[in-house]
Amino acid sequence: MAPTLWALLVAAGVAVPVWALWQAPDGAHRGVWRVVSLVAALGAASLLVLTFLLPSRFRPLTGYLGVERLLRSHRALALAAVGLVVLHVVTVVVRPGPGLGILDLRTAPPRVWAASVATVALLALVGLGVSRRRRRPRYEGWRLGHVILANVALLATTLHVLWLGDLTRFAVARAWFVGLATLMVGALALRWVWRPLRSLRHRYVVDEVRRASPTAVTLVLHATGHGGLEFRPGQFAWLKIGTSPFVFEEHPFTIASAATEPWRKEFTIKGVGDFSELVAGLKPGRHVFLDGPHGAFTLDGLTSDRFVLIAGGVGITPMLSMLRTLAARHDPRPVLLFVAGRTADDLLHRADGEHLEESLDLQVVEILEEPDDGWEGEVGRFTRETLERSLPRIRRRERVDVFVCGPGPMVAAATRIVSDRGIPGSRIHTELFDVV
Ligand SMILES: Cc1cc2nc3c(=O)[nH]c(=O)nc-3n(C[C@H](O)[C@H](O)[C@H](O)COP(=O)(O)OP(=O)(O)OC[C@H]3O[C@@H](n4cnc5c(N)ncnc54)[C@H](O)[C@@H]3O)c2cc1C
Numbered sequence: 001m002a003p004t005l006w007a008l009l010v011a012a013g014v015a016v017p018v019w020a021l022w023q024a025p026d027g028a029h030r031g032v033w034r035v036v037s038l039v040a041a042l043g044a045a046s047l048l049v050l051t052f053l054l055p056s057r058f059r060p061l062t063g064y065l066g067v068e069r070l071l072r073s074h075r076a077l078a079l080a081a082v083g084l085v086v087l088h089v090v091t092v093v094v095r096p097g098p099g100l101g102i103l104d105l106r107t108a109p110p111r112v113w114a115a116s117v118a119t120v121a122l123l124a125l126v127g128l129g130v131s132r133r134r135r136r137p138r139y140e141g142w143r144l145g146h147v148i149l150a151n152v153a154l155l156a157t158t159l160h161v162l163w164l165g166d167l168t169r170f171a172v173a174r175a176w177f178v179g180l181a182t183l184m185v186g187a188l189a190l191r192w193v194w195r196p197l198r199s200l201r202h203r204y205v206v207d208e209v210r211r212a213s214p215t216a217v218t219l220v221l222h223a224t225g226h227g228g229l230e231f232r233p234g235q236f237a238w239l240k241i242g243t244s245p246f247v248f249e250e251h252p253f254t255i256a257s258a259a260t261e262p263w264r265k266e267f268t269i270k271g272v273g274d275f276s277e278l279v280a281g282l283k284p285g286r287h288v289f290l291d292g293p294h295g296a297f298t299l300d301g302l303t304s305d306r307f308v309l310i311a312g313g314v315g316i317t318p319m320l321s322m323l324r325t326l327a328a329r330h331d332p333r334p335v336l337l338f339v340a341g342r343t344a345d346d347l348l349h350r351a352d353g354e355h356l357e358e359s360l361d362l363q364v365v366e367i368l369e370e371p372d373d374g375w376e377g378e379v380g381r382f383t384r385e386t387l388e389r390s391l392p393r394i395r396r397r398e399r400v401d402v403f404v405c406g407p408g409p410m411v412a413a414a415t416r417i418v419s420d421r422g423i424p425g426s427r428i429h430t431e432l433f434d435v436v
Helices: 003-022 032-056 059-094 099-103 110-135 139-164 171-201 274-280 313-328 384-390 408-420
Strands: 204-213 216-223 236-240 251-254 264-270 287-294 306-312 335-341 362-368 400-406 428-432
Touching: 003 032, 003 171, 032 059, 032 139, 032 171, 059 099, 059 110, 059 287, 059 428, 099 110, 110 139, 139 171, 171 287, 204 264, 216 274, 251 264, 251 313, 264 274, 264 313, 306 313, 306 408, 313 335, 313 400, 335 384, 362 384, 384 408, 400 408, 408 428
Parallel strands: 306 335, 306 400, 335 362, 400 428
Antiparallel strands: 204 216, 204 287, 216 264, 236 251, 236 287
């Protein structure tokens, strides 16, 4: 969503209750400090609810924004909300009145306790975010801490507003508050009740787990009791292994099979930790749960004349789905696929011995950093020259859509290269597997 739209939503979310409180007959909410404090508090509340809504798996939103933009917006809104909370606390302390004494928790009323808990939880969330980037703690533990702190912050904020009483005294402000609370409860219900229930109704059974390379497996599932969840090629789903879809642990994997066969879903998964190792050991007949499809990394709906796909390592999975889908649809448009890896084991598109070139106008360029003797493909990394050699000319008015998926540095470098080649940003699509 465009930043201006976010800004408008938040501005409206702040302006309405400020206007309502300004009308208070006792004039209690007039004066510079009061207004600054109120605008900061209401802005923070609106932003917090938006921050909370983004990862709630509302599919029109995840399908529109995509996982990368969604998480970037989530972080930016959260930081802005924390900034406004700090401003609110500062204005409460410096404005004429009890000053710092208001923060003395020994004598503080419940509303101040609630505000203090919310502020500490929010600051702890920022600390947790920083620790994720710097120290890379185990993801599942980190995520649990994040979810608990976020819910504590929201609950304490709600109690602060209720105990303060100001916002619930006037009809318009009350309507605003009830609106935000409804959005929050709706997001919680969607994320933790509705989506697991949907996964329960749309179970999948393991058909097979086969080796795709020494470090990756291909998991094949089929839908049981339903026709399979429709998806667009390039989208991903959250995989849960357990007796119920209400388990906390779940991991995102891109659906690598053709979108024309929604009842059959294939994932190629690289062994990097506990969960991916667990997948490698799954036995045929085992039930698993999927939450999806999600994501905006797809070629469906684009008006393209040609596609360029650039994959690094296991980043080939969305490209496999795109190629298999284009082949099944007998799509005549030319596709140029770059596959980069360290050794030949990373060329996962070869794993099934498919000959997609036979049913597509497909050119494949393989690039290895450490090839074996006798290697005839490109050597090194994806560079400007690699692109020039395979795509020497783009016709005027030709609409070329480029998809890049792989490790962060590779995605950044490839994006720069295709952008320098004159492809507009709106036609460069990226997906990162290590976004969190
Ligand atoms: C949109 C998307 C699509 C993906 N598609 C594929 C794919 O097709 N094939 C593939 O092999 N990998 C894919 N991944 C990466 C995959 O999700 C992680 O490798 C996997 O979750 C690792 O879990 P683990 O327990 O095996 O390893 P861990 O050691 O627990 O995790 C390794 C890293 O994976 C990431 N990760 C772990 N758990 C999660 C989680 N629940 N949510 C988000 N990220 C997590 C974190 O960055 C973590 O540091 C995708 C990731 C994303 C975001």
